[in-house]
Amino acid sequence: MKGLFVSPSPHRAADNSTAKIMLMVIIALIPAAMAGCVFFGPRAALVMSVCIVSCVVFEALCRIIMKKEQTVSDLSAIVTGLLLGMNLPASVPVYVAVIGSFVAIVIVKQLFGGIGQNFANPAIAARIVLMLSFTSYMSNNWVVPYWYSDVVDAKTGATPLAAEWLTYTENGAAYKMAPFTLGEMFFGETGGCIGETCAAALIVGGIFLIIVRVISPATPVAFIGSFALLTFLYTGSGVETLYGVLAGGLLIGAFFMATDYATTPLTAKGKIIFGIGCGVITFVIRTFGSYPEGVSFSILIMNLLTPYIDRLTRTVPFGAKKAERSGN
Amino acid sequence: MNKLNGIKLRHDKGTKDCETADFPLPKSVVVPMSQHMGAPCGCIVKKGDTVKVGQKIGDTDAFMSAPIHSPVSGTVTDITDFLLANGASCEAVIIESDGEQTVCPDIAPPEITDSQSLIAAVRESGLTGLGGAGFPTHIKLNYDAVKTPVDTLIINAAECEPYITSDYREMLESPTDVIEGILMVQKYLGIPLCKLCIEDNKPEAISLMKSKTEDLKSIDVVTLRSSYPQGAEKVIVYSATGRIVAEGELPIHQGVIVMNVSTVASIYRYSRTGMPLVSRRITVAGDAVAKNAGNYFVPIGTRVSEILEYCGASDAKKVLYGGPMMGICLYDTEQPIIKNNNAILAFKEGKMPETTACIRCGKCVRTCPFNLMPVAIENAYKANDVEELKRLKVMLCMNCGCCSYACPAHRPLAEINQLAKALIPRK
Numbered sequence: 001m002k003g004l005f006v007s008p009s010p011h012r013a014a015d016n017s018t019a020k021i022m023l024m025v026i027i028a029l030i031p032a033a034m035a036g037c038v039f040f041g042p043r044a045a046l047v048m049s050v051c052i053v054s055c056v057v058f059e060a061l062c063r064i065i066m067k068k069e070q071t072v073s074d075l076s077a078i079v080t081g082l083l084l085g086m087n088l089p090a091s092v093p094v095y096v097a098v099i100g101s102f103v104a105i106v107i108v109k110q111l112f113g114g115i116g117q118n119f120a121n122p123a124i125a126a127r128i129v130l131m132l133s134f135t136s137y138m139s140n141n142w143v144v145p146y147w148y149s150d151v152v153d154a155k156t157g158a159t160p161l162a163a164e165w166l167t168y169t170e171n172g173a174a175y176k177m178a179p180f181t182l183g184e185m186f187f188g189e190t191g192g193c194i195g196e197t198c199a200a201a202l203i204v205g206g207i208f209l210i211i212v213r214v215i216s217p218a219t220p221v222a223f224i225g226s227f228a229l230l231t232f233l234y235t236g237s238g239v240e241t242l243y244g245v246l247a248g249g250l251l252i253g254a255f256f257m258a259t260d261y262a263t264t265p266l267t268a269k270g271k272i273i274f275g276i277g278c279g280v281i282t283f284v285i286r287t288f289g290s291y292p293e294g295v296s297f298s299i300l301i302m303n304l305l306t307p308y309i310d311r312l313t314r315t316v317p318f319g320a321k322k323a324e325r326s327g328n
Numbered sequence: 329m330n331k332l333n334g335i336k337l338r339h340d341k342g343t344k345d346c347e348t349a350d351f352p353l354p355k356s357v358v359v360p361m362s363q364h365m366g367a368p369c370g371c372i373v374k375k376g377d378t379v380k381v382g383q384k385i386g387d388t389d390a391f392m393s394a395p396i397h398s399p400v401s402g403t404v405t406d407i408t409d410f411l412l413a414n415g416a417s418c419e420a421v422i423i424e425s426d427g428e429q430t431v432c433p434d435i436a437p438p439e440i441t442d443s444q445s446l447i448a449a450v451r452e453s454g455l456t457g458l459g460g461a462g463f464p465t466h467i468k469l470n471y472d473a474v475k476t477p478v479d480t481l482i483i484n485a486a487e488c489e490p491y492i493t494s495d496y497r498e499m500l501e502s503p504t505d506v507i508e509g510i511l512m513v514q515k516y517l518g519i520p521l522c523k524l525c526i527e528d529n530k531p532e533a534i535s536l537m538k539s540k541t542e543d544l545k546s547i548d549v550v551t552l553r554s555s556y557p558q559g560a561e562k563v564i565v566y567s568a569t570g571r572i573v574a575e576g577e578l579p580i581h582q583g584v585i586v587m588n589v590s591t592v593a594s595i596y597r598y599s600r601t602g603m604p605l606v607s608r609r610i611t612v613a614g615d616a617v618a619k620n621a622g623n624y625f626v627p628i629g630t631r632v633s634e635i636l637e638y639c640g641a642s643d644a645k646k647v648l649y650g651g652p653m654m655g656i657c658l659y660d661t662e663q664p665i666i667k668n669n670n671a672i673l674a675f676k677e678g679k680m681p682e683t684t685a686c687i688r689c690g691k692c693v694r695t696c697p698f699n700l701m702p703v704a705i706e707n708a709y710k711a712n713d714v715e716e717l718k719r720l721k722v723m724l725c726m727n728c729g730c731c732s733y734a735c736p737a738h739r740p741l742a743e744i745n746q747l748a749k750a751l752i753p754r755k
Contacts, residue, residue, distance in 0.1 A: 005646045005678025006657040008743040010729030012337070012490070013681055016736040021689070074684065116687045116737075266690040266703065317721040318332065318698035319562065319574035 018115070022075035024214045028205035029082055029256065035188050035198035039145035040090035044194040048085030050094050054101035055081030062110035076115050080104050083123035083256060086195020087249065087296075088130070092137050099133075100126040120303045121260045124253075124296050131296070139292075145189045145197075159191045160247040161292040178243050185246035196249045206255030215259040218268050222275025223254040223282075230283040250282065253295040263303040270306075270313035277302045332563055332697040334555040335730050337653070339529055340490040343613050346622030348497050352638065355425055357400055357629030358664040359385065360410050362418035364462035366392030371419050377404045380432035382603050385421055394464040395454045398432075399606040399627035400425040413649055413656050413663050420664075423629070437602040443469075446516040453598040454605045454667070459484060459495070459559070459588030460650055462668030465595070468585055469517060476580045481513060481522040482568050485537075485589035486552055486559030488527060489651025491613040492671040497623045498590045498609060499526075499533040502597075503540050506589055507547065509596035514546055519585070522547045523568045527554040556653060557728040561586050563697055575724060590670075605667060610635075614673035616644035626665050633661040635672050646678035653729045681738040692731035692741050698724050702731040702741035709748040722748045 036044045059077035063070050071077075084100050104122035112118045131138045139162075163179035180190050188198025196202075209215045224245060232241040244250070249257075258264060258278050265274050278298040285294025302309075362368035369386030373379060379398040386396035402425040410420035438449035451466035471478065483506075487495045499506055510522050524541070526534050528551050541547040552558050552567050562573045564586060571582040579586050594605060607627045612620070618640030626635065636642050648655035649669050665672070692702035701720055708716035722745055731741035 003645075004657070004659060004661070006659050007646075007678070007680055008657075008740065008746070009655055009727065010653045010733050010742060011646065011648060011655065011657070011675070011680070012652040012733060013738055014335075014734050014736070016734075017681070017738070018684055018687055018736055021687070021736055071685070076687075114685060116685045261688045261690070266688060266693055266701070314704075314720075315693060315696075315699040315701055317575075317700050317724050318566075319572045319577070320721045320724065321575045 018074045018076070021214055022079050024209060024212050025079050025256070026075065026082060028209045028214075029079075029086065029195070031201035031204050032195045032198050032252065033082065033086055035201045036086060036090070036194035039188055039197060040194055044090040046094070047088055047090055047092060047097050047194060048082060050097045051085035051088070051101050052078055052081035054098045055084065055105050058101055058105040059110065062106055063114070066110070068114065071115055074115060077105060080109070080122045083195075083252075084126050086252065087123055087127045087193050089138065089192070090194050092130075092134075096130060096134050096137055100130045103129045116262045118262055119306075120300055121257050121263045124257055124299050124303070128296050128300060145191070159292070160185060160243070161286065178239065180243075182239070182242060182246065185243060190247075193249065196252045199246045199251050202251040202255055206251070209255065209259070215255070216268065216271055218271040219258050219264065219275040219278075220254040222272045223258050223278045224250065226276045226279030227283050228279075230280065231287075234283075234287060244286065248286075248293045249295040253278070253282075253299055257295075258299050258302070263306060265306055265309045265313060267310075267313045267315055270309045273309050273313065274302050274306065277305065331553070331555075332566060333695050333699070333730070334557060334563075334697050335695050335733055337488075337490050337556045337733075339554070340613070341493050341496070341529070343491070343611050343622050344493045344496055344530075346493070346497075348501060348609050348623040348625055351624040351626040351630065351635070353400065353425055353427060353429065354627065354630045354634050356402075356405070357423050357425065357627060358410065358420050358631060358662070359396060359399065359423065359629040360412060360418050360420040360664065360666060361386045361396060362412065362416060363396065363628075363666040364394065364456040364464060364668060366390070366464060366467075368418045369393060369396050371407055371421055373398075373404050373407075373421060375404055375407055378402070379404060379423060380430045382435045382606055383432040384604075385423075392464060392467060394451060394456050394466065395604075397454050397604040397606050398423060399629050401428050401430040402426040413658050431603075435602045435604075437600055438598070440512070440516065440599055443473075443516045443518075446512070449599065450595055452604065453594070455591060455594055455598065456605070456667045457588050458590040458594065458608060458668065458670065460489075460654065460668055460670060461561075462666075465587070465591055468587065469513070471580050471585075473518070476583070478517065478519050478580065478583050478585055479521060480569060480584045481510065481517075481519045482564060482579075482584050482586045483510060483522060483524040483589050483592055484559055484561075484564050484586055485524060485526045485530075485533065486564055487530070488554065488556045488559040489653055489655075489671075491673055492611045492651050494609045494611045494623055494670045495589050496530055496533055497611075498593055499530075499537060502593055503536055505593035505596045506537070507540055507544070509592035509594070510547055511544075512596055512599060513587070513592060517585075520546060523550045524548070524589070525550045525552050525564055525568050527552050527558055529554040556730065557697060557726075560697065560726055560728055562726070575721065608665070608667065608669070610665060610669055611671040612639050612641075612674075613671065614641070614644070614648075614675045616641045616674040616676045628667060629664045631661070632658060632663050632665065632672055635665075636661055636674055639674070641674035644674035644676065646675040648673040648675075653733070654727065683739055684737040686737055686739060689736060691734040691736065695730040695734040697728060697730065698726070700725055700731075700745075702745060705748055706739065706741060706744050709744050709751070712751070714751050714753075717748050717752060723752060725749065 104126035108122040281298035367390030455465040725745040
């Protein structure tokens with residue numbers, strides 16, 4: 001009998017693929033993206049759509065120009081576009097969103113070889129480039145939730161991290177009051193980027209990814225845990241700690257950006273180191289830096305350290321003996 | 329004790345209730361002179377000779393070898409060069425059966441009185457490991473009890489590969505042979521304890537073996553978690569005893585011998601009958617098997633094409649010796665059954681999913697039972713970095729295939745590990 005297939009073992013493969021993993025990430029992001037649309041209106045949907053479409057187009061064009069196999073169907077460009085859109089304020093001009101997509105896909109991802117080869121998270125790098133290049137669009141014009149419904153020009157206000165805490169004295173004691181309640185923070189009725197404000201939706205999405213085993217809980221737990229611990233030690237206030245955890249990009253960063261496969265360490269030990277590094281840097285920037293937010297920078301810095309963390313956290317093979325010293 | 333990494337596989341053991349039947353006697357058989365790792369045998373018959381069942385037809389003085397016997401009675405019609413499925417070539421004896429199955433008159437039960445006579449008898453039986461690797465059994469038993477004392481005999485009945493049920497049927501159909509075989513090995517080699525290790529997906533075998541060994545203090549039936557590759561030698565040693573067979577070591581260095589359950593039963597049968605290993609039990613299964621899937625006693629040398637025809641699988645696109653995780657593809661179904669084949673699997677679909685770029689998900693690292701880093705090994709292999717490959721301990725890879733199986737990008741990581749091993753110069 002001829003015409004038999006011959007291949008090396010194993011002859012069975014798990015029912016999984018890059019596209020399936022990316023689809024899980026997209027599903028996990030949908031609740032937070034929807035919450036963004038509810039709070040910030042149709043413009044939020046427009047920004048996210050522009051990011052997704054432009055990311056996919058840039059990805060397809062890059063692969064064509066570089067004469068490489070087409071990778072649009074792995075859905076990774078959609079994930080990048082969605083994450084980027086969720087990391088922009090709803091008021092950002094469309095051309096800024098397109099520039100962000102260009103930076104993410106062309107410069108950060110494809111110029112380094114495409115999926116799996118990039119050294120930094122494309123959405124994070126693009127957000128930082130936009131933040132430095134279009135600072136006014138990216139940091140002052142925060143749309144306030146629900147204002148789109150009654151006025152043409154969206155009202156703007158400060159984000160939870162930029163807003164001043166109110167101080168007042170009562171019976172001779174000084175109190176601090178948060179500009180937003182923890183309830184508002186948890187459900188996302190605050191100013192901020194489209195996808196980062198609704199903590200509840202982000203936590204649901206993150207837990208979903210942990211349950212379907214797309215991400216390991218090591219990174220988010222280490223990231224959020226180390227940040228919370230440092231904040232609590234510094235402020236001594238449980239409310240301020242919780243406020244800090246719920247504010248800004250910490251949750252979206254910890255669950256969706258610090259868990260990116262290509263740009264974070266391989267082993268569990270490495271992921272914990274990565275998470276702790278992110279938590280510490282975020283705390284330092286938020287507390288002592290001139291930027292109100294430090295999540296993107298912390299992840300970018302740890303992305304750069306990933307090859308070193310990988311080298312330091314190699315697994316110890318079962319029954320391995322220490323290498324003999326070379327030379328004798 | 330930490331559990332080793334591994335994967336959960338669909339068991340597909342649909343043939344587990346199929347009682348073993350005798351496969352129809354083939355008209356002619358192809359008996360290769362190399363059926364296991366180690367030295368091939370030299371052919372000791374010539375074209376035109378008549379042979380009887382159990383007559384020795386191949387032997388050698390080489391240490392790492394076991395003799396080969398005729399599985400049928402009939403006439404040697406040819407002795408040819410033969411290309412085996414693993415890529416090696418050797419002599420093969422082609423015997424036309426006379427249909428009589430006349431037993432060789434020399435066949436008589438061996439006299440076994442001590443360890444040396446046991447080892448000599450096992451060598452004469454032509455027995456090799458029946459579980460898959462096919463290590464000549466007498467070599468495993470012939471150890472230096474002073475240098476490497478053995479306190480535990482591990483009987484491997486994990487059968488962790490999907491589809492295969494031949495060891496399971498051995499336990500259900502001949503539990504006495506299994507236990508008597510174990511007791512013989514323990515008695516003559518002076519091994520105080522035996523651990524008979526069975527995966528928990530075979531509860532009938534576990535309860536049967538437990539009830540049969542109730543009064544035997546020296547045999548301990550151990551239930552192992554069903555997880556692939558539980559039956560790999562180093563894995564089962566660790567699971568059963570907690571001992572780590574380190575880099576460059578054999579189980580004997582940790583005071584254990586690992587034997588397959590069908591192998592140990594065969595030792596007992598040989599001691600009773602003197603009939604060497606001329607046929608064995610195989611499982612025939614797979615989605616291309618249209619009828620008669622099950623377990624069969626098949627003469628060694630039976631062509632796989634005859635088995636496929638009997639089981640309605642002649643249109644299969646992929647045919648394997650052994651299980652789907654570590655089995656070898658047949659390039660041609662004129663290949664014969666040899667001593668270490670425990671299954672013939674036939675599938676309708678042969679293509680594996682397309683390979684895409686590595687996304688560094690780390691699944692290969694998390695599934696490797698030995699904590700290797702296939703993703704790093706692949707990069708070092710591509711860079712031809714031999715020093716790095718040594719640091720990554722690629723030589724420890726047993727080619728279980730967990731990494732390739734788990735990879736969402738379907739990269740052939742297990743294959744790359746084997747290619748990478750070849751780059752490392754042997755001492």
